[in-house]
Amino acid sequence: xxxxxxxxxxxxxxxxxxxxxxxxxxxxxxxxxxxxxxxxxxxxxxxxxxxxxxxxxxxxxxxxxxxxxxxxxxxxxxxxxxxxxxxxxxxxxxxxxxxxxxxxxxxxxxxxxxxxxxxxxxxxxxxxxxxxxxxxxxxxxxxxxxxxxxxxxxxxxxxxxxxxxxxxxxxxxxxxxxxxxxxxxxxxxxxxxxxxxxxxxxxxxxxxxxxxxxxxxxxxxxxxxxxxxxxxxxxxxxxxxxxxxxxxxxxxxxxxxxxxxxxxxxxxxxxxxxxxxxxxxxxxxxxxxxxxxxxxxxxxxxxxxxxxxxxxxxxxxxxxxxxxxxxxxxxxxxxxxxxxxxxxxxxxxxxxxxxxxxxxxxxxxxxxxxxxxxxxxxxxxxxxxxxxxxxxxxxxxxxxxxxxxxxxx
Numbered sequence: 001x002x003x004x005x006x007x008x009x010x011x012x013x014x015x016x017x018x019x020x021x022x023x024x025x026x027x028x029x030x031x032x033x034x035x036x037x038x039x040x041x042x043x044x045x046x047x048x049x050x051x052x053x054x055x056x057x058x059x060x061x062x063x064x065x066x067x068x069x070x071x072x073x074x075x076x077x078x079x080x081x082x083x084x085x086x087x088x089x090x091x092x093x094x095x096x097x098x099x100x101x102x103x104x105x106x107x108x109x110x111x112x113x114x115x116x117x118x119x120x121x122x123x124x125x126x127x128x129x130x131x132x133x134x135x136x137x138x139x140x141x142x143x144x145x146x147x148x149x150x151x152x153x154x155x156x157x158x159x160x161x162x163x164x165x166x167x168x169x170x171x172x173x174x175x176x177x178x179x180x181x182x183x184x185x186x187x188x189x190x191x192x193x194x195x196x197x198x199x200x201x202x203x204x205x206x207x208x209x210x211x212x213x214x215x216x217x218x219x220x221x222x223x224x225x226x227x228x229x230x231x232x233x234x235x236x237x238x239x240x241x242x243x244x245x246x247x248x249x250x251x252x253x254x255x256x257x258x259x260x261x262x263x264x265x266x267x268x269x270x271x272x273x274x275x276x277x278x279x280x281x282x283x284x285x286x287x288x289x290x291x292x293x294x295x296x297x298x299x300x301x302x303x304x305x306x307x308x309x310x311x312x313x314x315x316x317x318x319x320x321x322x323x324x325x326x327x328x329x330x331x332x333x334x335x336x337x338x339x340x341x342x343x344x345x346x347x348x349x350x351x352x353x354x355x356x357x358x359x360x361x362x363x364x365x366x367x368x369x370x371x372x373x374x375x376x377x378x379x380x381x382x383x384x385x386x387x388x389x390x391x392x393x394x395x396x397x398x399x400x401x402x403x404x405x406x407x408x409x
Contacts, residue, residue, distance in 0.1 A: 084377075086365055086374035096379075132402065142160045142178070165191075168219045177193055189208075193240055195239070211245075224240065231246050233245055256299035258347075263276075272287035287309070293313055298344075320334070323372035333372065366393075395409065
C-alpha cells in the first residue's frame with residue numbers, strides 16, 4: 001500500500017466514522033503520554049539547548065491542510081568542541097578541548113530540511129528530508145534520501161508521508177519507521193513500517209494500534225524487529241506485514257536492540273535476550289549484568305571485537321557503560337559523569353559512540369575498548385534536530401538545524 005493511499009484512507013475513515021470506539025481508550029491515553037515524554041527527552045537529546053527560552057524553543061503548529069510545521073530558531077553552530085575523555089561539563093565549554101570548525105555538506109540536488117535518523121555504511125548515507133518552512137520543516141511529506149559522502153551527490157530518494165523515526169537496511173530491503181501526524185481514533189494506526197524494495201517502491205504496513213516504539217527498527221536474523229514498551233514486534237521480511245508480538249518480562253520506555261553474529265538481541269531489564277523468529281518467543285538470556293548500581297539496560301551496540309551495553313543508574317543521574325570482548329563474555333563497567341545524559345549506543349564504519357547531552361548540549365561520546373573508556377567527546381554549543389554519525393574514526397557527520405555538517409577530529 002502506498003503512502004498516498006494511507007493518507008486517503010485516513011481522511012475517509014475520519015469523515016465516515018459515526019463515533020470513535022472507546023475500546024482501549026485508557027491504554028491508548030497512557031501510551032500517548034508515554035510517547036510525549038519520550039519526544040520531550042528526544043528533543044533535549046537532539047540539542048534543543050535553549051528550549052527554556054520561548055524565542056529559541058521548537059514551535060509546533062498545524063497548518064490548514066493538517067500538516068505539522070516545526071520551526072527551529074537560530075542558526076547552526078559554526079564549530080564543535082572535541083575533548084579528550086568524557087568530563088566536558090567540569091568547566092566552561094568555551095575553553096574545553098579543541099575548537100573544530102563545522103563544514104557544510106550540501107546535497108546535490110537540494111533535498112530540503114535534513115535531519116536524523118542518519119544511516120551510513122562506508123561512503124553511502126541515508127537521511128530523512130522534509131519540505132522547509134521558514135527555519136523549520138513541515139510533515140507531510142517526507143522522504144528518505146541516499147547520497148554519497150563526503151561529495152553530497154544524491155543517489156536516489158523515496159517519497160513518504162509520515163515523520164521518519166528510524167531507518168534500517170537488511171533482509172533484502174530498506175526499512176523506515178514512520179509516525180502519522182493525524183490519527184482519527186484509538187484504533188487508527190499511528191506508526192507504520194515501510195518496506196522499500198530494490199526498485200524503490202514503498203509498501204506501508206501498520207504497527208498495531210496502541211503499540212508505542214521504544215527503540216530503533218532492525219532488519220536481520222530472519223525478521224524485521226521493532227522494540228515496544230512490553231516486548232518486540234516482528235514484521236515479515238518479505239512483505240513487511242506485522243507477523244507476531246514477542247512479550248518481554250520488564251516493561252521499558254527505552255530498549256536497545258542490535259544484530260550480533262547471526263541473531264538479534266534486545267535489552268530486557270538487566271538482561272540481553274536473543275530473538276527467535278522460529279518460535280516468536282524470547283530466547284535465552286545471552287547476557288545478564290549483575291551490578292547493584294544498574295537500573296536497567298537501555299542500549300546495546302558495537303561489533304564482533306567489542307560489544308557495548310548502556311544502562312541507567314538505579315538512583316540518581318548519569319549512566320553506566322559496559323564493555324566486553326566479543327559477545328557474551330565478562331563485562332567491565334565505566335560510570336559516566338552525572339551531567340552526561342546518554343540515550344543510545346550506535347555503531348557506524350567501525351566507530352561506536354553514545355548519543356548524549358551534556359548539561360543540555362548535544363554530544364557524541366566515542367568509545368574505545370577493550371577496557372571501557374571514552375576516547376573523546378564531540379559536543380556542540382547549541383543546535384536543534386541534532387543527529388551524529390561517523391564516516392571514520394577521525395571524521396564525524398552531524399545533522400543540525402536542517403543541514404549536514406562534517407567535523408574533522
